[in-house]
Amino acid sequence: KKLGLGLLTLTCLANLACKSEEKKKDIAAVSETKKTPNVVVIYLDDLGYGDVGAYGATEIETPNMDALASGGVRFTNGYATSATCTPSRFGLLTGVYPWRNEKARILSGSAPLLIDTAQYTLPKMLKEHGYHTGIVGKWHLGLGSGNMNWNESIKPGPNEVGFDESYILAATQDRVPTVYIENDKVDGLDPKDPIEVSYSKNFEGEPTGKDNPEMLTMKWEHGHNNSIVNGIPRIGFMKGGDAAKWSDVDMADHFLAKAQAYVKEHKNEPFFLYYALQQPHVPRTPHPRFVGSSGMGPRGDVIVEADWCIGEFIKTLEEEGVLENTLIIFSSDNGPVLNDGYYDDAVEKLGDHDPNGPLRGGKYSLFEAGTRVPFITYWKGTITPGVSDAIVCQMDLLSSLAALNGDDQTYGDSQNLLDVLLGKSETGRNKLMLQAGSKTFLRKDNWVMIPPYKGSFVAKSVNIEIGSMPDFQLYNLNEDLEQQKNLAKENPEKLQEMIKEYTKIRGV
Numbered sequence: 001k002k003l004g005l006g007l008l009t010l011t012c013l014a015n016l017a018c019k020s021e022e023k024k025k026d027i028a029a030v031s032e033t034k035k036t037p038n039v040v041v042i043y044l045d046d047l048g049y050g051d052v053g054a055y056g057a058t059e060i061e062t063p064n065m066d067a068l069a070s071g072g073v074r075f076t077n078g079y080a081t082s083a084t085c086t087p088s089r090f091g092l093l094t095g096v097y098p099w100r101n102e103k104a105r106i107l108s109g110s111a112p113l114l115i116d117t118a119q120y121t122l123p124k125m126l127k128e129h130g131y132h133t134g135i136v137g138k139w140h141l142g143l144g145s146g147n148m149n150w151n152e153s154i155k156p157g158p159n160e161v162g163f164d165e166s167y168i169l170a171a172t173q174d175r176v177p178t179v180y181i182e183n184d185k186v187d188g189l190d191p192k193d194p195i196e197v198s199y200s201k202n203f204e205g206e207p208t209g210k211d212n213p214e215m216l217t218m219k220w221e222h223g224h225n226n227s228i229v230n231g232i233p234r235i236g237f238m239k240g241g242d243a244a245k246w247s248d249v250d251m252a253d254h255f256l257a258k259a260q261a262y263v264k265e266h267k268n269e270p271f272f273l274y275y276a277l278q279q280p281h282v283p284r285t286p287h288p289r290f291v292g293s294s295g296m297g298p299r300g301d302v303i304v305e306a307d308w309c310i311g312e313f314i315k316t317l318e319e320e321g322v323l324e325n326t327l328i329i330f331s332s333d334n335g336p337v338l339n340d341g342y343y344d345d346a347v348e349k350l351g352d353h354d355p356n357g358p359l360r361g362g363k364y365s366l367f368e369a370g371t372r373v374p375f376i377t378y379w380k381g382t383i384t385p386g387v388s389d390a391i392v393c394q395m396d397l398l399s400s401l402a403a404l405n406g407d408d409q410t411y412g413d414s415q416n417l418l419d420v421l422l423g424k425s426e427t428g429r430n431k432l433m434l435q436a437g438s439k440t441f442l443r444k445d446n447w448v449m450i451p452p453y454k455g456s457f458v459a460k461s462v463n464i465e466i467g468s469m470p471d472f473q474l475y476n477l478n479e480d481l482e483q484q485k486n487l488a489k490e491n492p493e494k495l496q497e498m499i500k501e502y503t504k505i506r507g508v
């Protein structure tokens, strides 16, 4: 049999026309041996419900995101688990409500790993089903077990919670350490120039954004006045590691190249890639070729840049012959913010663009724009394009993708919504306990109930309505998507029903 194949190859080699035939067969053979598709999660950072053309944006062009929407299922009620990054990513990967873990709050760059290494996770599940698993991009779920030495093996991290391969930034683009980490090592570290990181005090003699404004190419507005890297003041202090420091303007290209390389390397086996882009989180640092591309300043420009990255990445899937065998899930970790601590014209140059779309609030908010995000599933040739109003949550990927692999169990708080994600059913969740900071609220059918909370209604620094009120809030999203009319007094029966349900889930 082997000899026969060898002969066939030989004859084919002699004949160029035969070569493309061979390639086609190759691709067919690859997809045949795979029972289930590759899975790619494309995850943006702080991209708002209204930032995407397919979700109604008219002032900014996102043709590649729109192509996913028009060729896939566009969810109008797709949710992250939280209005900030760390808890949302925790929910996405574990299938567990982040409010069950008190430590699931915005983490510093030196925080220990948040996910228990014994926790079942999305990548672990897919690994069990024969997938190779990789992450490229933003992590922000902590690393190590406290007192990290960045010059040695950085463990535990993504590789200990299910990823075979990882290429990440530790926390956020605005937090130190400003280096890439490949598996358990800082990429490009010169051992003669060790890295030190502190979130409590500066290292002697090191400039800071606060004391050395003359060194800055980007000005801080609130927070962000510690160590300066590439002229940008960051959160946290860092010393050394010069050769390993990333170039902010090249970050998008850098992660894209890593994501493309991952696909090329693993196209012949089932793979799961979590491609976590850093845009449009602060500091917004578009590559020079995107500067001015949106007319909206850096925030718009990095959205255009991210859209381009997505287009290039999908081209790679296509060129490598795996696009029709890949389920893509596109979403964002939380809602939008304009001024998140730097002067970058996000407010001044916004024009008529509304990153919230029709929703109230934004990043950090109890209102819809905090957690309701663009959410698209795309599987060329398999998913029938459409729009779905079903309630789906990123946390549901674990059980749904387990079902895709023939495992009908449900895990943690994750529901099996496979048919919904594939556009075959409109029956999504009927309830979902969402969170902003440490505050939770309940979405049930078309109703939202926000319990009374202390704290200010508006977060002044970012100019976003967080939504904390001394009284219960009740909204009917069918009639009032903009959450303008609190029905708590008008509809005490509904309110009581919602409180009962809330208490049942939260146990408080």
Ligand code: NG6
Pocket (backbone or CB within 6 Å): 045, 046, 084, 085, 086, 106, 140, 172, 174, 222, 223, 224, 235, 281, 282, 334, 340, 341
């Ligand atoms: C906040 C930062 C904000 C952003 C956020 C995390 C300040 C004043 N603000 O603490 O700029 O980094 O944390 O964003 O420091 S997230 O998308 O990763 O949750």
Ligand code: CA
Pocket (backbone or CB within 6 Å): 045, 046, 084, 085, 281, 333, 334
């Ligand atoms: Ca975020």
